[in-house]
Amino acid sequence: xxxxxxxxxxxxxxxxxxxxxxxxxxxxxxxxxxxxxxxxxxxxxxxxxxxxxxxxxxxxxxxxxxxxxxxxxxxxxxxxxxxxxxxxxxxxxxxxxxxxxxxxxxxxxxxxxxxxxxxxxxxxxxxxxxxxxxxxxxxxxxxxxxxxxxxxxxxxxxxxxxxxxxxxxxxxxxxxxxx
Numbered sequence: 517x518x519x520x521x522x523x524x525x526x527x528x529x530x531x532x533x534x535x536x537x538x539x540x541x542x543x544x545x546x547x548x549x550x551x552x553x554x555x556x557x558x559x560x561x562x563x564x565x566x567x568x569x570x571x572x573x574x575x576x577x578x579x580x581x582x583x584x585x586x587x588x589x590x591x592x593x594x595x596x597x598x599x600x601x602x603x604x605x606x607x608x609x610x611x612x613x614x615x616x617x618x619x620x621x622x623x624x625x626x627x628x629x630x631x632x633x634x635x636x637x638x639x640x641x642x643x644x645x646x647x648x649x650x651x652x653x654x655x656x657x658x659x660x661x662x663x664x665x666x667x668x669x670x671x672x673x674x675x676x677x678x679x680x681x682x683x684x685x686x687x688x689x690x691x692x693x694x695x
Contacts, residue, residue, distance in 0.1 A: 520546050522553070535559065535594060558635035562604040563592035563681045565623070565689040566615055566642045572662040573686075574613050574645075575677075579657065588671065589679045590686070592637070601638040609642055611651045613660050618644025623688040628680050639685045641692060665690070 522543040530538040537557040545551050566574040579586050593608035595601060602620055609615055621641040629635055652658070663671070668686050671677045677686075 556633040558633050560595040560636045561592055562601050562608060562638045563590050563685045564605045564609050564640050564642050565590055565685050566609055566645055568645055568662055571665055573665050573668050574660060574662050577659040587679050588677045590682045592681060605640045614648045614650035615645045617642035623692055626684050637681050639688055641689050
């Protein structure tokens with residue numbers, strides 16, 4: 517089997533912000549030549565599929581600045597340093613929707629941007645939901661609503677849900693729930 521690994525020669529930080537760092541690395545390619553790789557360091561995230569007892573899923577409408585558009589998404593958020601992924605999911609569900617869950621199922625994880633970021637998104641299904649008060653950050657503005665699970669899939673197929681993490685999470689939840 518061919519070794520496809522690229523080996524680090526040198527690294528440079530191009531930019532660093534509150535959450536993201538942009539790097540430029542010089543690497544030795546498998547064929548012995550050198551190449552350059554630019555990528556974003558991301559702390560990772562968790563997305564939650566919160567399912568109500570009636571089978572509906574909690575969704576959010578949220579404006580996303582980079583695309584200047586409102587998107588329909590599942591509750592999600594970045595992992596704080598040293599925080600277990602389940603704790604992140606529980607925190608984000610409560611903060612954004614006000615709900616807590618009695619049962620948590622790890623559905624998997626995804627790498628949404630393998631060409632330019634090291635981000636990993638962990639995916640959970642939350643069941644046995646109980647409503648409460650949300651604890652959104654001051655800079656968070658979103659609208660929470662619920663729809664039947666089958667309608668979520670239809671929204672994907674109609675192009676109403678285009679957020680990658682939401683699409684992957686809903687399809688993984690669909691497979692889990694069908695077993």
